[in-house]
Amino acid sequence: AQSVTQLDSQVPVFEEAPVELRCNYSSSVSVYLFWYVQYPNQGLQLLLKYLSGSTLVESINGFEAEFNKSQTSFHLRKPSVHISDTAEYFCAVSEGSGGSNYKLTFGKGTLLTVNP
Amino acid sequence: DAGVTQSPTHLIKTRGQQVTLRCSPISGHKSVSWYQQVLGQGPQFIFQYYEKEERGRGNFPDRFSARQFPNYSSELNVNALLLGDSALYLCASSLNRRSYEQYFGPGTRLTVT
Numbered sequence: 001a002q003s004v005t006q007l008d009s010q011v012p013v014f015e016e017a018p019v020e021l022r023c024n025y026s027s028s029v030s031v032y033l034f035w036y037v038q039y040p041n042q043g044l045q046l047l048l049k050y051l052s053g054s055t056l057v058e059s060i061n062g063f064e065a066e067f068n069k070s071q072t073s074f075h076l077r078k079p080s081v082h083i084s085d086t087a088e089y090f091c092a093v094s095e096g097s098g099g100s101n102y103k104l105t106f107g108k109g110t111l112l113t114v115n116p
Numbered sequence: 117d118a119g120v121t122q123s124p125t126h127l128i129k130t131r132g133q134q135v136t137l138r139c140s141p142i143s144g145h146k147s148v149s150w151y152q153q154v155l156g157q158g159p160q161f162i163f164q165y166y167e168k169e170e171r172g173r174g175n176f177p178d179r180f181s182a183r184q185f186p187n188y189s190s191e192l193n194v195n196a197l198l199l200g201d202s203a204l205y206l207c208a209s210s211l212n213r214r215s216y217e218q219y220f221g222p223g224t225r226l227t228v229t
Contacts (some may be wrong), residue, residue: 004158032216043120043206044159044220051216090158094216102172103149104208104218106158 002027002093006107014115015083021076021110023091033074034092034104035065044090050074086114118143120209120221128227129197137192137224141209147171148190149218150182153204165190166213194226202228 007022025031032051036044048059055067065076074091088111092104121140129135141148147166151159161174165184179195188209194201204225208218 034217036220043222044208046217046219049217092158102147102164102166102213103161103174104151104159105161108156108158 002031002105004091004093004105004107006089006091006110008110009108010111010113012113012115013081016080018079019077019081019085019112021089021091021112023074023076023107025072025074025091025093027072027093032094033065033067034094035063035074035076036090036092036106038088038090038109040087047076047089081112081114083114083116085112087112120207120219122205122207122221122224124224125222126225126227128229130229131197131199133197134193134195135197135226137194137205137207137226138189139192139207139209139221140189141207142219144211145209145219146188146212147210147215148184148188149208149210150190150192151206151208151220152176153206153223155203159206162192164213171213197228199228202226 003026005024013019034049035047037047038044048057050057050067058064063078088109090109091107123138149164150162153159163182164172168184182192184190204223206223207221210218
């Protein structure tokens with residue numbers, strides 16, 4: 001069975017500082033990896049995804065994540081955060097074989113708080 | 117284009133009652149999934165429907181059921197509500213059953229008292 005571990009439940013940082021949100025996964029087959037962001041009282045927004053190809057993927061708002069198969073990790077990074085990045089971030093995995101790509105397994109989330 | 121829509125936004129029910137939540141997927145998307153997000157946790161998969169058939173089910177009791185209509189909208193039903201059913205219920209749509217990307221709606225906040 002697949003599982004996702006987000007190592008930090010809360011990450012406080014100052015504005016314009018770099019940040020890394022950690023995610024490790026466990027799966028017996030090839031995986032597809034996602035980061036979702038949830039702002040207060042809202043649903044989930046897809047931030048970025050790794051399906052295949054380049055192991056470094058980027059979002060339009062400056063976040064990036066790197067798929068590391070040997071370390072089974074998919075950490076999210078941003079070199080300089082803004083107040084507006086304050087939100088809950090969820091790492092998710094979808095297994096990619098046997099037709100079982102129908103569900104996402106999520107981590108417990110990391111609350112990123114950007115302080116002025 | 118409209119995203120995934122869900123109704124109602126908020127709902128308060130009493131233990132033992134039944135509830136129906138509704139979801140309309142993104143236009144052109146044929147697959148709908150339901151997730152439960154308890155406060156402080158990540159979403160947990162409940163169901164996926166594609167072409168009106170159940171394609172996957174998570175570890176939830178039989179009190180939870182769902183269906184998908186010919187227009188690809190979906191309903192989630194929960195019977196005999198328990199306090200522990202209080203959560204944000206999220207609907208996600210994807211293009212088809214082999215699509216890995218899921219797009220989420222704003223959710224329905226269910227409170228059971």
